[in-house]
Amino acid sequence: MNKKILSLLFLLIILVSVTVSYAYFSQPAMTDDYPNNTGDDVDEDTLTSEIDSTLLDEDQGVEIGDII
Amino acid sequence: MVLMLMTSIVSLAFAVEADDDNQANPDNGNGHQNHPFDNETEHEVGIMNNSLGARIRLLQLEKALMTNILKGAMTVQVLKGLNVSSAELEAILENLSDVLEEVRAADPAANDSVQIFVQLKNESKNLTKQFRDALRLLLDDETIGMIKEQLRNITSDELQNCSMRLRHWIRQFNMNQLYRLYGIVGETNTSALEEYLNGNLTLDMIKLQLHKMVNQMTKEKRHMVFSEVKEENIKRKIHAHTAMENMVSHGQGNGHGIHG
Numbered sequence: 027m028n029k030k031i032l033s034l035l036f037l038l039i040i041l042v043s044v045t046v047s048y049a050y051f052s053q054p055a056m057t058d059d060y061p062n063n064t065g066d067d068v069d070e071d072t073l074t075s076e077i078d079s080t081l082l083d084e085d086q087g088v089e090i091g092d093i094i
Numbered sequence: 095m096v097l098m099l100m101t102s103i104v105s106l107a108f109a110v111e112a113d114d115d116n117q118a119n120p121d122n123g124n125g126h127q128n129h130p131f132d133n134e135t136e137h138e139v140g141i142m143n144n145s146l147g148a149r150i151r152l153l154q155l156e157k158a159l160m161t162n163i164l165k166g167a168m169t170v171q172v173l174k175g176l177n178v179s180s181a182e183l184e185a186i187l188e189n190l191s192d193v194l195e196e197v198r199a200a201d202p203a204a205n206d207s208v209q210i211f212v213q214l215k216n217e218s219k220n221l222t223k224q225f226r227d228a229l230r231l232l233l234d235d236e237t238i239g240m241i242k243e244q245l246r247n248i249t250s251d252e253l254q255n256c257s258m259r260l261r262h263w264i265r266q267f268n269m270n271q272l273y274r275l276y277g278i279v280g281e282t283n284t285s286a287l288e289e290y291l292n293g294n295l296t297l298d299m300i301k302l303q304l305h306k307m308v309n310q311m312t313k314e315k316r317h318m319v320f321s322e323v324k325e326e327n328i329k330r331k332i333h334a335h336t337a338m339e340n341m342v343s344h345g346q347g348n349g350h351g352i353h354g
Contacts, residue, residue, distance in 0.1 A: 076324055077319075
């Protein structure tokens with residue numbers, strides 16, 4: 027009887043752990059597109075990539091797919 | 095004990111269900127709603143909040159259509175040479191030409207330029223796919239591959255003219271952006287901008303100058319410039335997203351692929 031209770035308890039612990047882990051890892055990531063720069067130093071690469079994104083590449087086009 | 099076990103199983107079931115919901119509806123948590131327009135189009139629409147940006151996107155669409163019509167027409171010639179019926183392909187090409195005329199007639203300054211662009215782009219994509227699929231029924235992959243290779247770098251005077259106009263407007267657009275950027279930074283390199291507009295300096299060279307400028311900035315200035323640029327970029331994204339959402343809510347923007 028004790029063995030059964032212990033087995034069930036062990037199974038319960040495993041199930042709770044799996045549930046908590048699964049729920050934790052399946053949470054949608056709360057990352058956004060913006061680096062946390064409020065009051066912090068802005069990385070040079072972050073700024074240059076932000077500046078670059080305001081400019082248009084001359085070779086870039088609208089993609090409608092190849093006809094062949 | 096059994097009750098606790100049952101509770102755990104039910105919790106696990108809920109967790110799985112919640113995950114399924116997240117996968118089915120990507121809007122949850124990441125801000126992107128599941129709608130028929132792709133992210134690429136939404137990105138393209140971002141610069142269409144002014145007539146110059148709209149003109150560029152319409153010209154890019156015109157160029158893509160001209161390229162496909164040119165390649166399509168050459169393919170039809172090849173089919174005729176092989177005595178293969180090309181009636182269906184010719185009909186699709188006519189529809190593509192009609193879309194091209196609509197793109198050329200579109201007014202970049204009109205309030206509905208975004209909607210027209212998205213609608214005509216979707217029609218272009220649908221017709222292009224129709225042509226591709228119809229061709230696959232007529233020729234084997236090897237022959238299609240050979241034609242594709244031969245037409246890879248094909249061009250025409252009309253296409254080159256379109257490319258030149260496009261380059262001119264893109265440079266004008268970038269020049270406006272650079273003026274604004276230099277205004278934020280507080281240093282203007284007018285001669286470099288004129289050189290860029292004339293084609294004597296490439297965009298990469300201008301970017302390199304900007305990167306050097308960024309390297310020399312103080313922490314505070316970098317932060318200030320970042321805030322200004324980021325604000326403008328966010329405004330652009332919001333404009334694009336709103337325009338797309340409006341189209342979705344009004345059921346507009348989908349090309350039909352059959353042009354009457």
